[in-house]
Amino acid sequence: MPPSATETVTSTAPRSLSIRPEADNATVRTNSASVKREKPRWFSETAKPGDAYPYERFLPIFDRDLKLPPLEPFEHVDPGHQALQDAAPRSFLDGADVDDLTPEFGSEVKGIQLHQLDTRGRQQLALYVAQRGVVVFRDQGFHDQEPEWMLNDWTKSFGRPHIHPCSGSPAGYPEFHLVYRDAKAVYNYEMDSRLTSSVWHSDVTYEEQPPGLTALFLFDSPKSGGDTGYADQRAAYKHLSPSLREYLETLRVVHSGVEQAEFSRKGARGGVVKREPVENVHPLVRRHPVTGEKAIFVNPQFSRRIVGLKQEESDALLNLLYNHIKSGVDFQVRLRHKPRSVILWDNRITAHTAIVDFAAGGGRRHGARLTPQAERPFI
Template sequence: MAPSATETLTSTLHTLNLRPEADKPKSAPKGTSAEPAGKRNKPRWFSETAKDGDAYPYERYLPFFDADLKLPPLEPFEHIDPGHQALQDPAPRAFLDGAEVDDLTPEFGSEVEGIQLHELDARGRQQLALYVAQRGVVVFRDQDFADQSPEWMINDWCSFFGRPHIHPCSGAPKGYPEFHLVYRDSKAVFNYETDTHLTSSVVHSDVTYEQQPPGLTALFLFDSPASGGDTGYYDQRAAYKHLSPSFRGYLETLQVVHSGVEQAEFSRRGNRGGIVKREPVENVHPLVRRHPVTGEKALFVNPQFSRSIVGLKKEESDAILGLLYAHIKAGSDFQVRLRHRPRSVILWDNRITAHTAIVDFAAGGARRHGARLTPQAERPFL
């Protein structure tokens, strides 16, 4: 059983600047560098620079499991994606002016340097929503995002893109349940990770069991190993397009049951932090969904939450879902693996993108600690 929050969080919380002093560039005499060549001004994870006795600067964001928090069922709401406004913009990528953009593949995944997400105005955020919908997943480097207050992250940033989702089972910083935390170190694992399979990969889209699953999602790490702990992303649009036209046509007639029951029962057995903040739900979604802004079609199945195809016998349903899961996971021509360099923010569109954490650092006992902001979007449709 995973350690309890009390066992894990024993240190006193501090009011801290969220950017470690060790990460700030050091001044040096003219013509010299404060660090060896190739490492000049390079941000570091806290675990790379910490000395015995150093206070962890992101302690306020460690997982807290509130057993007293009981949430009512989620109510439907109207969602209008901000990317719609960018479609009418004469310069829909103006927010990238002056930025350096590296497309990781022709159609999927990009890396951006030279802009600050927290400085974007409403127009810039609308353009961002469209851009991420088009590219699927985008990593923004050298961000001051984690330096902003948690209130800003939730009420200003996340709320702009949809209704902030509170995960029914995960840990969150005390007082901020809208954060979904990912955490693993040598003593604690607070995510759905087991060592009972040949690989740690669990390809999924987030909380698809909700009636209105997430749209534009943000993930950023506070601390991570010097290497490893990356995230793999999968383009569900390309996975759909790679199928034969006749098979695509059949899949478009199908609906799938998505369930949160197994995840909740996993927590009730004492895993994660042993809490269930909201009773689990099941919802039926189309197997193929359409993006509300771009109009593109994408597969909308994942082995973590998809359970069965409505109207098919078990063997038929299992055969089709198994084929699709294997196809998505094996499609190296529509995947990217993104490295979580310090002060990076990864944004992806959860409607058209699947992902998995890559737990290749566990043997060394290193810490991987991050947060996800998860705005709910519209109900899936075709």
């Protein structure tokens, strides 16, 4: 199987955890929930030899004692539904600078703070991300919020926080899915047997209820490189011929987490399996619950076979779709992880890949993903 798209490094982190970096120039009003700080001055390209890494506490650990029960189904109502009834469904962007990266897919937003959005703003945000597919918000104070807020306030607004069955997380917060790589790290982007680091996928599609609106933010990133590529699965669907689209809508696909778990059991990714792997069957084409748009819902990371087809038939059709998605430059964007940026995407209608093109320079790529589960896929 291909290597997992999860980047990890074995590390020991302290048991106490605060999302705010420790810095000499930080100022905090302790009698108020409002916090004002200067932006952290730490970035790997400007660090001096011997400088302490202020986000050391967010390096992954791998808890071999954590054993999680199977996930239970839950009812999910997407907050974007409420925004459909809003007379001004994009008013949360009032005063913002919005740059659409392509006409239909991907946007960059400056001038609003995600952590300050109220319930109506988050509902509008959910609809906006569902419409644009992926949106990067620049110059955010999101990184400075406490982890309890990130999980219990932010993530739960969009679904049930997911705990990855294999990846590393900060001590005490297994819901944080951490990505990490530097020049000395043990990581699982082994490229000796592959021509490229890219692994196009949608996150944990083997779950009965895969994620919806997902957030990724980096604490530290290299001066250049380490971008994330995104593909619009709706446009990939629309590019196919009408007769093929009609046929694909009749098909169901097995998505499996077994190979990922076995990869970890062999010692990769910290060698941890926190929850036993599952397989689930999902429609090959799924419909978004809010916009009603259809999107291809397969990926080489977790899709295994098409139900009812012979293996050669299934492989041929899935490989056709995989190649179509990864080569579709007319429905892809590549986003830079500038400091203080937060990328939000709708995992139901997009695929993505990390781009590991910075290893030779010794840069560090360290961040967190917040992954709320949504509804079970349907057509």
